[in-house]
Amino acid sequence: MRISTTVTFYTILCFLFLVIAAQSTAQYSSVVDDFEGDGTISSWEPDDLIIDTAFPNPLVDASNPSTTVLRYEDTGGTYSNVRFTNAVNYNMTIGAVFSLKIYIPSDQVSGSAPLQLSLKLQNGYRQEPWTSQTEIIHPVLLDEWQTLTFDFNSGDYLNFDSNSPEPIERVDLNRVVIQVNGENNNDPVIAYIDDLNYDGLIGYDPDQSESVFDQLVWSDEFDGEGPVEESNWHHQTQIPNPWGWFNEEQQHYTDELTNSYVEDGSLFIVAKREDYTDQGLMREFTSARLNSKFAFTYGRVEARARLPFGVGTWPAIWTLGKNVSEAGAYWYPQYGTTGWPACGEIDIMEHWGWNQHYISAALHTPSSSGATENTGGLYAADVSNEFHIYGMEWDEEEIRFTLDGQIYYVYHPQVQNASTWPYVEDQYLIMNVAIQNGVDPGFQESAMEVDYVRVYQSTVNSVDENERDIRSAIHHYLDGDALMVDNDSKESIGISIVDLQGRLLQKQIFLPPGLQEVSLKDFTGPFILQFQSSSNTWGERIIR
Template identity: 50%
Template sequence: MASAAAMPQTQPVQDDFEGNGTITTWFGDDCNINVAFSNPFPQGINTSATVLEYQDIGGQYANVRFDVSNNYDLSSNYVFSLKIYIPSSGITGTQPNQVSLKLQDGNLAQPWSTQSEIIKPLTPDQWQEVSFDFLNDEYINLDPTSPPPTERNDFNRVVIQVNGENNNDLVVAYIDDVFYNGTIAVDPEFDVLVWSDEFEGEGAINDTKWFHQTLLPTGTGWYNGEIQHYTDRVDNSNMSEGLLHIIGKKETYTNQGVTKEYTSARLNSKYAFQYGKVEVRAILPEGIGTWPAIWTLGKNIDEDGGWWDLQGFGTTPWPDCGEIDIMEHWGINQNYVSSATHTPSSFGGTINVGGQTVPTASSEFHTYTLLWYPEKLVFKVDDVIHYTYQPEEINSSTWPFNAEQYLLLNFAFLPDIDPEFSSDTLVIDYVRVYQNESIGMLESSDNNMGLQIRNFPNPANDFTLISYEIHEPGEVRLSVYDINGRLIETLVETRQQAGIHQQRWNFKGLEPGVYVYTLQVNNQTISKKIVVD
């Protein structure tokens, strides 16, 4: 494996359109673009070989845009710049010659609703360098109640618009050397396959990877009003032709002294993990009353009959353990795929939910993806993001996702099931979990005193999240030292209860090198190293 220390944690935002840029998400709205167009006017301040061609085709809101993976920090770096050339021969109408740069939150359904914009005048037929200073230039907030842009942290999209909007005039322009005078955080790339099931066998599922959860948790049924029995029969879950089949049936079935009219299967993975990418390629069952799900629960959930509870890990009730719903599909709302999180701050009818329509959800394979980072969860279908959970404040109420979770696959039935239903199947091609090459640095250091501690990212630039678990209440001190043993900062010095805790260490501007963070609980001590880039 490559050295983890070589992995950047921040990167510049720039594009010279000659292969040296970091912007890979250029997109035109009512605007034809070519990001490798030969410079038609190599003169003045710009003699470079290639530029971006911007060709407004008459759309009312024509523009070109790009997104970045994390939000801009405008508190200290707030200037964007570019070079632009507008040939007078490419202009129609009487719109003012101008270029505007808009900052938006691309995660919103209406990303323009909270935008901030700076407009600069242009002179045709010459290359000009234009800067957009969101601290000192005059800006326009579409929502007048929004704070100044340098006090916000929700921008992740840049929109460039030539000669205004609300018109159908045409304009051709050439853009080069797009640049932001700061950097953005770079999410880890989860590219190492650490666990998977390709379902290559025939017959019963692989019981070294999966556990059939069949025990009725209430004694007579399941939660959420579900009306089925989950069984361990091959009639309800099996492998064939490289696919997993979770089969829901209408049939009279008695188990645990309880008779029900529907059967299906609920699988627990015998693998648990923290942070990474989950991909599941699946075809969903359909019909009113059907409810397939691909999801995770905290390994520490106290739920009788679950695999991890049977192994002795069940110490925490739901929702304190955390739940991540990668995919849920209610047949009463056919083809709408939903994702959600359940935490102590919001659970059950959670407000933390999003989704998208997948027209062929029950007729074609689609890939359902979770990206689990230390500070956010991103949900996608076929690489199209529909929801990001990123609480403003990370604490035990909003973020129980600083500990291992396990996967669940199930097909439930609800009381409104169509009386004509007989059988349908949740078909899964594969389940894959990826992590980053440096994820090994997340492994907890266990000692004979029971303390556990880890941090991520490591190596790090600007910040890291330190997670630790203590098994009994005590006086806790978490400190950071340099390699020579000099105290840099004390992060925690208080009494804490038993459980998992998380502390963010911000060290922007700290000299790069190796540092040591030390956790002391009563008379017990454990230390780990962190590399600051």
């Protein structure tokens, strides 16, 4: 969360639609508008043009007997268009076909602009939505209603960013932009549009939701009372600069019980207004920043939380590379060799109090110079009064972000290298509530409440057939202070033991085929067995 992004508010009417629609279950659904009151699109937004969404049809015929249509009047704007933003992203992986009717009278065209219609898809929550754009352009005939179909699965598309994936791989697009006669011209035109339709998948298909990360390997359920569990969390309180924290944050992070504690089955991270001097610097706010003492490569993270109120609050659930060279971070003394953003940052959830119902995910990498370019977000209902589950899945190819199980953004760089994909080594979790500049003068305190944090990794069901055969041949059970390992494979298997914070308890030993005994008498509490075969490694959690 070192660098944030901003978004633009939509109209109140559109916002209400987003909040209501975002609560519904993602499904196969149509996005339609017949401009006669039967559509699902609540708000069309003109950009440098004039529209009328209930204009009398100027050419009623067999091709279009509709009574009313949308009138599109471009008076000469350079980038004139009309658009709408959907509450839930389009899942382009299964069906991505848009269609509409258009009529352009020949006496309403001037200049030399091309006779064409562009349908563009964008991530409307980016600060610069057009950078996410993919579009299809069709020629248009004059003086007749014409039906145009935009098939993003098989049609000829253009990506604004050549590094963007093919449309069929995307689930981060939620805005439709319609543009008549192109851009970069000032030629006036009047057109009429009707019967826009999208027939495909909206959001996340539960039938596609089987995660390969199905083995819980680390969690904190926050079931105790009092301070946070010391074996799970480190309070990061050391300021990284003489002037304080990055991003002009206005708080000190403390290890005080008033700023972070466990109560009634939840963790509370409390940002509050109070004068506090530490490390020679006085601040008017305090909060907490927790580092997990567990780090991992690849897996699924889920955190169930509700977020603070107040303009100026900035809660986040995120990760940094274990190798980050940041003094005061838990892993820094032993592993801190790499600067930011080369260590990689994954923002699972960010929220800004000035934009109460919006949540965001982002990646910070050297390819973006740390800036917030690779980002997605959506509006969510009542994030401060209600719990939501914020999730992230990270594998060798991509990182997916979810809200309540619904994928809303995927990071999948076409070229993976140290600049675009530093996510090849362990990351650790961070939870904090920062205070930004411009905090509400009346703000006193507010908390992020976290019900649980869980990390899952894959089991035998997520590996290839050869590895599945090896894993299924390994059986183990507890016998007093001994772990009995029955190796029915044809090769020796390496085994080591680490605690839930990733610290090595038992260096690797190799077990030949047959029944072997591993002593556990020196180990207490839950830990993770790490197995290694000739082709892969995997872990399993053991509770004694």
